[in-house]
Structure formats: C-alpha cells, structure tokens
Amino acid sequence: MTQLIAKTKAEQSYSAIDPWTIVHFAAGLGAGLLDVNFWLAESANVGYEVAENVVQRMPIGQNFFRVSHPENAVNSFVDIGVFTLGWWLGRRWNGTI
Numbered sequence: 001m002t003q004l005i006a007k008t009k010a011e012q013s014y015s016a017i018d019p020w021t022i023v024h025f026a027a028g029l030g031a032g033l034l035d036v037n038f039w040l041a042e043s044a045n046v047g048y049e050v051a052e053n054v055v056q057r058m059p060i061g062q063n064f065f066r067v068s069h070p071e072n073a074v075n076s077f078v079d080i081g082v083f084t085l086g087w088w089l090g091r092r093w094n095g096t097i
Contacts, residue, residue, distance in 0.1 A: 002074045013069040016078045028083035032090020045083045049076045 006015035024045075031041040055061030056070035091097040 002072055009066075010068075013067050013071045013075070015072075016074045018071075018075065021075075021078060021082055024079040025082040025086040028086025028088075029090045030086075031083075032087040033093060035091070035094060035096055036087075038087065038091075041087050042084065045080055049080055052076075 003011065003015050004017060006012045006018040012018045012020075028041070028045070052065070053070055053076060056065055056067060062068060088097070
C-alpha cells in the first residue's frame, strides 16, 4: 500500500514522497537553469527511473541503493514529475520559456 510521505527509511519504497524527491526536483531545477534541452533532460530523467527500478530488483541493486524492496510506481512518477517541475521553473527563471 502506498502512503504519501516516508517518515522512515523502511517506508521509503512504499511512499510517494521520500527524501530523494527533493534531489529529483533539484536535478531538474539545475538542468533548467543550465538550459538543458527538455527532451534530453527528460530522457535522462525517465531513463534513470527505469534503470533504478530494474537494478533495485536485483540483490546487487538492493545493496547499492540500500533498500529491501524496489520503489513503487507512484514514487517513480512523482520523481519524474518533480524533476519536470524543477526543469520548468529553472527555464522560467532564465526567461527562456
């Protein structure tokens, strides 16, 4: 079952929002501020989420990411969304969109 916000490390894989959500937002903001092309930035963003989900299903990935379970789809979509929002805000700040 998905909850809104992870309050502990153990809840991270089962929540829509976790501490990494701010990292995804910051990465998008940085990409937007640097005027990285939207499709390039978004491709890297989605590619990372797909790779993360694949790797987290393997024992080596669970050790690397220090998780006992792969993150849920809701968290992946939230991470993609906040990255995109960050990119948009960065471009707006620059006055490029």
